[in-house]
Amino acid sequence: MNKRRLGTTDVWVSELCLGSMTWGTQNDYADAAEQIDCALDHGVNFIDTAEMYPTTPLTEKTLGDTETIIGQWFKASGRRDDVVIATKVTGKGKAWMYGGQDITAEKIQVSIDRSLKRLQTDRIDLYQLHWPNRGSYHFRQNWTYDATSQDTQQTKDNMLEVLRALDDAIKAGKIINIGLSNESCWGTAQFLSIAEQNNLPRVVSIQNEYNLMNRLFDLDLAELSHHESVGLLAFSPLGAGMLSGKYSNGSKPEGSRRTLNNNLSGRFTDSSEPVCERYVSLAREHGLEPAQMALAFCLTRPFMASVIIGATSMEQLKKNLGAATLELSDEVMQGIQAIYKDHPIPM
Numbered sequence: 001m002n003k004r005r006l007g008t009t010d011v012w013v014s015e016l017c018l019g020s021m022t023w024g025t026q027n028d029y030a031d032a033a034e035q036i037d038c039a040l041d042h043g044v045n046f047i048d049t050a051e052m053y054p055t056t057p058l059t060e061k062t063l064g065d066t067e068t069i070i071g072q073w074f075k076a077s078g079r080r081d082d083v084v085i086a087t088k089v090t091g092k093g094k095a096w097m098y099g100g101q102d103i104t105a106e107k108i109q110v111s112i113d114r115s116l117k118r119l120q121t122d123r124i125d126l127y128q129l130h131w132p133n134r135g136s137y138h139f140r141q142n143w144t145y146d147a148t149s150q151d152t153q154q155t156k157d158n159m160l161e162v163l164r165a166l167d168d169a170i171k172a173g174k175i176i177n178i179g180l181s182n183e184s185c186w187g188t189a190q191f192l193s194i195a196e197q198n199n200l201p202r203v204v205s206i207q208n209e210y211n212l213m214n215r216l217f218d219l220d221l222a223e224l225s226h227h228e229s230v231g232l233l234a235f236s237p238l239g240a241g242m243l244s245g246k247y248s249n250g251s252k253p254e255g256s257r258r259t260l261n262n263n264l265s266g267r268f269t270d271s272s273e274p275v276c277e278r279y280v281s282l283a284r285e286h287g288l289e290p291a292q293m294a295l296a297f298c299l300t301r302p303f304m305a306s307v308i309i310g311a312t313s314m315e316q317l318k319k320n321l322g323a324a325t326l327e328l329s330d331e332v333m334q335g336i337q338a339i340y341k342d343h344p345i346p347m
Contacts (some may be wrong), residue, residue, distance in 0.1 A: 001043030001324045004305050006084075007204025008229045009177055011125065013084050017046040017233065018322055019310035024065030026312045033076070035317055040082060042321045048207070048233065048308050050088035050130060052097055055224055057260050060096040064118055071120035086126035087115050087205075088181060088235075091133055095303050102133040104158070105165035107288065111320045112174050127166065127175040128207055131182040133158055138182040138209060138347070139184035140266035142216070159191055163200040170201055174181045177231070179205035185220040192228055203230060203306055210234035212243055212279050212294050212336065213272060213346050222303050231305025237298045238309075239347070240264040242272070244291035244316075245280040255312065270345035275339065288326070291316075295323035297336060 003012040018039045023032040036047065052058065053066035058292060067087060074080045076289035089111040098114075101107055115124060131138070132284045134155050139188045178201050180188055188206055195202050206225075210217050210232060215226075218230055238244050240257055247268065252258045263269065283293040298307045311317035328336075 003045075004231070006305055007231060008202070009204055011084060011204075012179065013046040013306050014044045015304070015306055016044055016295075016321065017086075017306040017308045018044050019235070019308040020047060020049045020066050021053045021055045021110050022310060022312050023069045024062050025056050025059075025203050026054070026072075026257075026260075029069050031070055031312075033073050034314060035311065036070075036073055037077075038314065038317060039321065040079070043324070044085045044321070046086070046306055048086045048235075050128075051111055051118075051161060052088075052090045052093075052130070056257055058097075063097065064114075067115055067224075071118050075120050080121055084125045085119065085121065086128060086179070087119070087124055088128040088129035088130040091129070091131050095190070102158070102160060103115050103129055105161050108162065108165040108169065111235070112169050115172060123173060126174045126179050126205065128179040128205075129162065129183075132184075132187055134187075136182045137184065142345075156190060156194065159194050160198065160200075163191065163195055163198070166186045166199050167211070177201075177204045177222050179203055179207060181207040182236065183208065185224050188221070188224055188230060192230070203233050205233050207233040207235055207308075209236045210298060210301075211237045212240045212297060212340070213239050213267075213275060213343075215340065215344070217303065218301075220303075225303035231303055232301070232303050234307045236267075237307050238291055238294055238320075239272075239276065240267050242267060242276045243279055243294040245283075247273075248277060248280060267347050269347060275343040275346040278343075279336070282332070282339065285328070286332050286335075288323070288332070289319055291319055292323040292326050293328065293332065295320060296326040296328050299323065300328065300333075344347065 002015045004015050006013050051068050054062055090098055093100050134150045167177050181202050183206050191203050246253055280290040283290040309320040
């Protein structure tokens with residue numbers, strides 16, 4: 001599998017990253033271990049997780065279980081050095097999610113130590129801020145997003161505080177590189193600027209949603225990515241499974257995410273469903289697996305550092321891994337562009 005450079009670092013990650021947010025609910029340790037072993041056998045060296053995982057569903061009882069499962073695999077396999085591990089610090093949320101407080105220097109210190117213990121490792125290769133304290137337009141919040149209530153100086157002061165805390169953790173050897181998630185172009189630019197002005201760590205990646213039906217990154221963030229070498233780690237590249245075609249004609253397969261979250265966090269709507277079917281039909285017209293076409297498209301994007309794939313079954317995982325060797329024809333790419341022009345933001 002091809003490797004891509006993580007920002008300006010000397011770290012090279014597989015172009016497909018193994019996502020883990022189902023481990024601990026939809027998948028148990030045995031499932032997760034089998035997925036990791038299979039992914040590594042196919043050339044994957046990158047695993048993404050978060051202190052708040054699993055999320056399907058997100059519950060107080062299972063909070064942190066995904067990191068614990070990965071830690072168990074590290075201990076059992078002895079293959080920690082074969083993996084670039086990425087995790088995230090949780091921000092504002094429900095009180096039972098680690099207090100529900102904003103991301104601060106204190107929160108970062110506590111969360112890093114907690115993640116290291118669960119992961120049974122001495123360092124985290126990529127430590128990410130799960131979402132901005134000030135709010136985010138991601139997860140369908142773009143329809144009502146309004147930044148005018150944000151306090152500019154307070155936001156910048158918190159960014160400086162956070163970067164200093166991350167710098168301390170890097171100097172202590174607890175984390176290696178830092179990244180953002182669910183961020184905006186302005187927010188990313190501020191982190192870069194503040195880091196440069198204060199000789200603090202530079203963000204190397206941004207983890208945002210990206211798929212055939214959600215291409216917000218193509219605009220200002222793509223420009224920033226090019227000029228600043230901050231690559232995208234794309235989550236939900238299949239639109240929570242929609243672009244695999246498994247929900248076609250209103251299907252709701254047993255054990256699928258729609259049985260736990262019917263509208264897939266606002267993705268599955270009357271507006272998005274017919275657009276999704278056009279992409280699925282395009283793939284099938286060309287003899288392609290819809291999921292592989294959707295993933296292969298993401299891999300063509302010049303700003304892509306790695307595409308995060310997730311699966312609840314080995315069949316799904318192996319199918320997704322196959323996207324790494326798929327080259328889309330000009331005809332397929334033209335078909336994708338035609339649908340995109342008709343429906344640029346369907347969900």
